[in-house]
Amino acid sequence: MSVCLKNMEHAGAHDPARSIIETLALHGEHSGAGSGSEAWASGPSLRRVSPIDLQPLGVVRSASAEDCSRAIEQATTAFKAWRMVPAPRRGEVVRQIGEMLRRHKKELAEIISPVS
Numbered sequence: 581m582s583v584c585l586k587n588m589e590h591a592g593a594h595d596p597a598r599s600i601i602e603t604l605a606l607h608g609e610h611s612g613a614g615s616g617s618e619a620w621a622s623g624p625s626l627r628r629v630s631p632i633d634l635q636p637l638g639v640v641r642s643a644s645a646e647d648c649s650r651a652i653e654q655a656t657t658a659f660k661a662w663r664m665v666p667a668p669r670r671g672e673v674v675r676q677i678g679e680m681l682r683r684h685k686k687e688l689a690e691i692i693s694p695v696s
Contacts, residue, residue, distance in 0.1 A: 608639070609625060609639040609640070609641055610638065610639065610640050610641070611640070611641055611643075612626075612640050612641055612642045612643040612647070613643035613647040613648060613650070613651045614651065615651060615654040615655065615658070616658070620643075620647055620650070621640075621641040621642060621643045621644070621647050622641070622643075622644045622646070622647055623641060623642030623643055623644045623647070624641070624642055625639050625640070625641050625642070626639065626640050626641075626642055627639050628640075
């Protein structure tokens with residue numbers, strides 16, 4: 581589960597005093613590659629601003645070819661373990677992710693709406 585979704589689940593995402601950026605821990609620089617349990621990137625930083633008000637949206641450090649290779653290797657290893665999990669359990673995990681996304685659809689929409 582992503583860090584953002586974990587923060588939404590545990591950090592009081594419905595507290596109106598907190599901005600959506602703080603709630604989802606989207607401030608600061610983020611890595612453009614990762615495995616789900618760790619993130620890394622060694623390329624240049626990409627800064628984006630809102631086309632509406634030119635306010636910063638975020639910074640992502642891009643992934644190098646080596647970063648992408650590392651992500652592919654870790655994904656391949658994870659897949660080998662995941663495919664051994666019984667199908668009903670895998671389905672339950674996917675269902676739980678869907679439930680969490682539905683619970684936080686308003687917050688997720690707030691992120692997408694100003695940019696779209």
